[in-house]
Amino acid sequence: MKRCRGLEQELSEKTEALRKSEEKYRSLVESAEDFIFTVDESGRFQSVNNFTANFFGGTPSQFVGQPLTVLFSEAIATQQRKLIRMVFEFGKSVRDEFMLEMGEHHTWLSANFMPIKDEQERVVAVLCIARDITENKKLENQLINTEKLASMGTLAAGVAHELNNPLGVMLGFTDLLLEKCDKDSQDYQDLKTIERHSLHCKQVVENLLSYARQGEGEAEYCDINEAIEEIVGVVKHSLEMNDVELRMALSDDLPKVKGDLRQVQQVFLNLINNAVAAMKGGDVLEIQTALDAGQGKVRVKVQDTGHGIRDEYMEKIFDPFFTTKSEGEGTGLGLFVSHGIVTKYEGTITCESRTEDGPQGPRGTTFIVILRARGKGAHYEA
């Protein structure tokens, strides 16, 4: 009898300990900021934590017993079902990444699918713990892009260097022959064609070489407003001719920015030329400069109301030779070289664009160039 009571007590203590431990894990799972859920063999949710349910705008009980497709797209659910089947079959964890598309937003998840086994080591369910890795993905992509641009730059500059001398020789001899030819002859016209195309090659080569010359980004500083005003002076006439309105909002008393004047001007000349090419009569080009004192940076905005850049091109605009312009009109080096110049001076250049008016704003393209201000804190040097 005594022994029986002892067993009873042991049982109730064990039950209590089990309850406590279950509670502890439940609260751990519930307060976790990770997606945690379990799925049975038929691919239905057995349990879903609050974080997951909240993320998809519901409560856990709404999703339990439902198939994966209540939360995930058909494509992702199929991919997950495949992984779940593997876990059931081999009893081992598998890991994968998924991209969830929710309207405009993309969320990247890194998910681990693990077997839950019974005493006989049979898999009875699959536990999934997934984490939002969107920020990491963005950084990773940026790094890949920067590295890609840097290595393409090195290659392109090497080729340009090799082409530079023979091109010079070709142009020199063309010039000699032109002098010997009668201006009305067919030969003269043919030589002129050769000259025109060689000059086009030379322009490409020079652009690439200016990328290669970028060197270390010595500590030079220039007046950004002056740089922009000079460029605008050059293109003003063509803006007027095209009936494009120019709005300038250059902030006074800006500190100097890190960068060689001529190279910084090349960046803005490229941006303005691109904007002009995308606009027609009645459009507006706006150029703004402003000091971001807290960051010690100067921010330049070049905004146009032109035709915009299609989503599928956005990733490519900084690539060398990417152009949507017809042959002879663009080499596709403008933004590539600009990107190189800005990053050499520890600045950044970013772009936002819309091809149609939408809820996020009217159509057009905005380039933001951020350059380092001279001096520190409250003591910027003008």
Ligand SMILES: Nc1ncnc2c1ncn2[C@@H]1O[C@H](COP(=O)(O)OP(=O)(O)OP(=O)(O)O)[C@@H](O)[C@H]1O
């Ligand atoms: N403001 C803009 N509006 C619309 N499209 C743009 C704008 N800026 C750049 N683009 C797009 O990006 C592409 C690449 O621009 P980038 O300046 O590198 O080369 P490009 O202008 O075509 O040629 P290049 O500058 O060498 O003469 C352009 O062909 C165009 O499709």
Ligand SMILES: [Mg+2]
């Ligand atoms: Mg251009």
